[in-house]
Amino acid sequence: MSSPGIQHISQCFIKPKNTPEEAKQPIYLSQWDLAMACANYIQKGLLFAKPPAFDRENQMEDLLEKLKDSLALALDHFYPLAGRLATLKQENPPIYSIYVDCNNSPGARFVHASLNSTIDDILSPVDVPKIVQSFFDHDRAINHDGHTRPLLTIQVTELIDGIFMGCSANHMIVDGTSYWHFFNTWSEIFNANGQKIAISRPPIHKRWFLEGHGPILSLPFTHHDQFVRIHEAPQMRERVFHFSSESLAKLKAKANAESDTTKISSLQALAAHVWRCITRTRNLPPDQETSCMMAINNRTRLCPPVPQEYVGNCIQAVRATAAAGELLDRGLGWSSSKLHLAVHNHTDEIVRNWVESWLQSPVIYQAAEFIDPCSVLMGSSPRFNMYGSEFGLGKAVAIRSGYANKFDGKVSSFPGVEGGGSMDLEICLRPHSMSLLESDEEFMGAVTVSSSRD
Template sequence: MAVENGSADEAAAVTVTVTGARTVAPAKNRCTLATFDLPYITFYYNQKLLLYRAAPDFPDAVARMTAALADALRVFYPLAGRIRQDDGGALAVEGDEGAEVFEAEAQGVAVDDLAGGDCSDEAEKVLQHLVPYTGVMNLEGLRRPLLAVQFTKLKDGLAVGCAFNHAVLDGTSTWHFMSSWAELCRGVPLSLQPIHDRSLSRSVRVRLELPASAEAHEKTDPNGPKKALVARVFSFPEPTVARIKAAANAALPPGAKPFSTFQSLGAHIWRAVSRARGLGPADITAFAVFADCRARLDPPLPPAYFGNLIQAVFTGVPAGMLLGGPPELPAGLLQKAIDEHDAAAVTRRLEEYEAAPKLFHYSDAGPNCVAVGSSPRFRVYDVDFGFGRPERVRSGGNNKFDGMVYLYPGRGGDGGIDVELALQPEPMQRLEKDDDFFLRQAAA
C-alpha cells in the first residue's frame, strides 16, 4: 500500500507498512438517566404554554423558531433522543431522532381571551388544545419524541405549546432550555451552556421493571380515576405578597429565622384550600413541594446541570391545627421540612429508591394534599423569541391533580406572583369567594 507521508528518499530508507484503515465516526449521543430521573417515568409529559401578542408573519415566525429549535437540540441533545432500556434494566437517552413539531390555527381566539385574569371555563378548554401530548405518559418516551412543540396561530398572536418528557428534565432545566432556544432565535450567544454529565448527581445503575404499557400502569392507580378539576390563575400583586409574608413573620421571637416568601405564601394557600375543602378538625392534610436539590448536594451542582434534580418534600398536620392556629404554624412546618432536607436527607431518599425502585402515580402526593411545582424564580417572561415577552405563561393539564399548584412570577416583574391552582369544582367555588384568601378585608 502506498504511503503518503514523507519524501521518496525517506520512503526508500525506512519501510512503513500500513496494516489497516477505517473511518471513525463520532459516538452517538447517550445520556444515562440518574436516580433523580427515574421516579418520573410513570408521570406525564410536562406541558407549558406561552402566549405572544402580535407576532410577525406566522409562517416566517414558525420557520425562524423551528430553525432555532434545531440548533437548540444540538446543544440540549437529550431532548432529541429516545429513552432506551438496556439488558440490565437501566434507562438511558440515546439517538438524535428529533422533536415533534405541530402547526395549528385558532383564528377566532384572541390572546386576551386566554391571557386575561378572568379566564373562562371555555377558554380553559381551548388552552388545553394548544399544548401537545395531553395524557401521554413519560413511559411513552421509549417510542415517542421526548419534546413536542405546537405553534398555533391566534387571531392576534401566537401560542407556543411545549411538552417535555419529565423523566429527562425538571423545571429548572425546562426554562434553561426555553431561554436558550429563544436566545438562539434572536441570534445571540447562549448565556449558559448545559452540563450533561448526570453521573455528577448520581452514578448508581438502577434496574427498573417497567409496566407493559401506560394503560396497564394507570389501572393500578390506588387513587382511582382522575377527578373532574377546575383550574384557575390567581394573581397576587407585590403588596399582597408582602402582607402575607409580614403576617407569617409578625409573631416570631427576636433572632428567629424569618419565613421566606415561598413559605409564607405556601402556608397561606394551604390554609385557604383546606378551608375551601371543608375539612374536619381531625382530617390530615399534607403539603408537598418539589424542591430543587442542586444546591443541597455535597458538593453542590450549578443551575446548568441538565436533568432532574428535584425531590418531593412533605409535611402534614390535622386540619383543625392548621386552620385554628396562627399563620406562623404552617409556615414553620414548611420551613422545618425544607431546612431538614439537606444533603444527607437527599442521599437517604436516593438510597431508599435504589434499594426498592417504585413506579409512582402522579397523584401519590398524600391525603387532602396541596403540592407546589414550578417556582416564581423561573424567569418565564424573559423567553423572547424576537417578538416580545409572552403575555401569559400557563401549564397544561398533565400531572394536575386535586390541589396541584404552579407558581409563576407576575408578568410585571415587580415581585407579584401568579398562583395556578387545580381543585375540584365545589371547593374552587368556595375559594373564589374567600375574602381571607385574597386579603380583601385587609385591603379595604
C-alpha cells in the first residue's frame, strides 16, 4: 500500500431537493428503533473498479456532482435520513422519547476523499485491512450521537484504480432491509440521468406500533447518561470467506439428509456449519452452553405482514442453544435443525409478545448482551440486493463494512459477487480463534475462495 492514510478533499451537506410536507412533522420512532440507541451506525459500502479511460479529474468531478444531485432526489423519498435526532422531555405526565426532527438539520453529509492505493491493496490481503474502516464516516459513533451528527453520510473514496462508496446510516432510522432499499433507490434515481422518474419501490414511513400504543413511546429515563454506553471492540482479525453456490448446495443437502427433511435453507445450513466450527476453535468445556443468533426480519412474520418497503427497524434475533460437546458430536443436521426450528417458531404471536413485554419494560440494547465468548451472531443477509447499485460504474467488485457493530463471533452474510446463490461471510474472531478456523478442515472444506473478488 503506497499511502498509510485517507486524504479528505471536501465535504458538504445535502438536503432533499423538494422537502415533503410530512417531513415538517416529528417522526416518532418504534420500539425496535428506540432499542437501537446504543448500537453503532450501519456501515456498508461497495468497491468499484474505475471504468476504462476514467479521467482522474473531470470524470470524477462529474460523477460527484451526479451523486450529489441524485442523493438530494433520493432524500425526497427517504427524508428522515436528512434529519437529526431530538429528545422529547416532559414532566407531567413523565415522557422521555427520541424522535427525528427534519426541520433543524443541515442534511446528510457527503464526503469526497482519496487514498493512494489500489483495489488489490484492499482485496488481496488475507485479512480485511484496517484502512477500510477509514472509508466510512461516524467511526465508533453510536446511534444516539445522531442528535449532533448527520443521520446519513456518504463517503466517496477515490483509489488509484477504483472508487469506494461507503454509506453510514443511523441504525435507529433504518435496518438492513431499509438501508439497502435506500441505496438501491438512490442508484435507480442516479441511473435516470436527471430525468424525473417514478421510483419502483416508494418507501413507507408510517411506523408500526402495537394496537393502542404510539406514536410516542416513553423510555424509563430522565437523561441519556442513564443508558448511553460505548463498546470498544477487542483486538480481532476480520476475514471474508467465499462460499460458491455448489458448496452451499452440498451443505444444504447434507444438513437436510442428516435431519430427514427438506426444509433447512442454505443460510441455515451455513450458519450451523459456522457455529460448529467456531465453537471447535474455542476449545470450550463439553457442558458449556453455546448459542447461535440470527437476525430475522419481522416484516413477513407479522399478520398482516408489513411491506418490505417499510422504513425503520423491524428486526429481532432468534437463538438456538446447545452444549458445546453435543453441538460438535451431533453433526451438521442436528445443529441446522435447531436453527431452522428457531426461525420457524418466530411467529406473529412471538413478535407481538416481545413488543408487549418491551412496552411494559422498555430496554435499550447494550453490546454486552450480544458479546458472549461462547456465541455466534449472524447479521446482514445474502438476500439484500447489494450488487444492484451501480451508479454508472458497472457492477461492484466487492462489499466491505466499517468498524460498526463488530465483536468476537460476529458474522455478516453478503451475496457473492458472481450471484447464483453464492455467499460471502465476513467473520470477526480473536486472532487465535481465527488461526484455528483457517486450519479447520471441516470449515475450509466448504470455503471456495477467501476473498469476495474472483
